[in-house]
Amino acid sequence: MMHQQTPAFIAPMEFADAPAALAHAQKIYASSVVHLRAALQRFVAGENISPVRACYPFVRVQTETVARADSRLAYGFVAGPGSYETTLTRPDLFADYYRQQFNLLLENHGVALQIGTSNQPIPLHFALGEREHIEGSLSLERRRMMHDLFDLPDLAAMDDSIANGTHEPAPGAPSPLALFTAPRVDYSLQRLRHYTGTSNEHFQNFVLFTNYQFYIDEFVRLGHELMQHAPDPLHPHELDDCIGFVEPGNLFTCRVGCSSETPAGAALPRLPQMPAYHLLRRDRSGITMVNIGVGPANAKTMTDHIAVLRPHAWLMLGHCAGLRKSQQLGDYVLAHGYVREDHVLDADLPLWVPIPPLAEVQQALEQAVADVTRLAGWDLKKILRTGTVASTDNRNWELTPHGGPERRFSQSRAIALDMESATISANGFRFRVPYGTLLCVSDKPLHGEIKLPGMADQFYRGQVDQHLRIGLRAVELLRAGSLSQLHSRKLRGFAEVAFQ
Secondary structure, three states: OOOOEOOOOOOOEEEOOHHHHHHHHHHHHHHHHHHHHHHHHHHHOOOOOOOEOOEEEEEEEEEOOOOOOOOOOOOOOOOOOEEEEEEOOOOOOOHHHHHHHHHHHHHHHOOOEEEEEEEEEOOHHHHOOOOOOOHHHOOHHHHHHHHHHOOOOOHHHOOOHHHHOOOOOOOOOOEEOOOOOHHHHHHHHHHHHHHHOOOHHHOOOEEEEEOOHHHHHHHHHHHHHHHOOOOOOOOOOOOOOEEEEEEOOOEEEEOOOOOOOOOOOOOOOOOOOOOEEEEEEOOOOOEEEEEOOOOHHHHHHHHHHHHHHOOOEEEEEEEEEEOOOOOOOOOEEEEEEEEEEOOOOOOOOOOOOOOOOOHHHHHHHHHHHHHHHOOOHHHHHHHEEEEEEEEEOOOOHHHOOOOOHHHHHHHOOEEEEEOOHHHHHHHHHHOOOOEEEEEEEEEEHHHOEOOOHHHHHHHHHHHHHHHHHHHHHHHHHHHHOOHHHHOOHHHOOOOOOOOO
């Protein structure tokens, strides 16, 4: 058996200081990645090499007591006495996040953190830089040899059993510290680049999802307009902290009066499947907007992957079918419950699990509608209705025999229907990411008001600007509030992981 090449050994250490613990994790990760890349370069150059392996760093906490943490906080402490551990990846990208989680563990448990090298191999593909591509330069024979020389992605190491609440540690094994293992995070980081056409570094901590390109067009227009003007100290604005705008291809526009070392990037010849756009702030508290297109499958795909970035909140802004006679085209629907007929999450989140409204998000969305429309009281209630939204995976639900879905929607007291909102909120609940939905009524198929091309275009363009400004205002309200309260205890189970 050939000797396996591994990086120089870095001894595990204990830390009572979060920055020092993070620095040690960064050292281990960098050593592992450099080792894999160097071996790959030799292999691509034609050298016959021995099998190569490098592993992720881990963080472990061992405690014999129950934490006496602030009861208002939903995370930052382990469930009880025992050993808890998780693997770590990209400690450059997640530096602020890891530092915060380490600090909370130290404060809440008063025991040292152990940082060392795990036994979980780093798949070669996850160690490559964004612009490193190897397949094209290797013959078929050399590509086949890679399976014997390098660790490749193993789906068995990156399932969602922890998030789903079905994970059972092996006897004697530590319990998980985080929802996602390092390979699972790396897998999603790769998928995000592919689906959105932008680098992971650009994603912000507040995310808007939409199912219509009209919203993206308006977001791009707003982003470009904002970049042309420097912040005016005499006329402060809630978007003054925005420093740049990023489009697919990592096309970066720097704001006038701001400085940045971000590469300029280049526009893509064609858009990716679910393009993302980013209004950047230095502390990553800006806004990412993603066009997920139509359907619950896309909604699940994108939220599955963005969840590993641990955003502070994601919101759905889109159009819906109004189900009540009293609704008018252009009215808003604030979801406080969902009929889940999307089916894409049935295996991961049983239908008997309720998806509760989150007070902080609901209040922010309602206040944002009031702020932007300048309406209050009964006038506000005339255009904003709170209720149940039904999400279906059948785009042509109207063509089913009369009395089928219509009866179910009436029994559920649904006031609107779309194809994505329940998926986005249910995955937010599943992954402990605060969520909310504000939809705009664009047709009323049960009452004979269906979309016609000319009418639809006129309606969309007339309403999208206001709806988007409401979404942006809601984010500003959430950002100004307490993030610890935003990450609600409603999203946490009995024996939760410590990481937010």
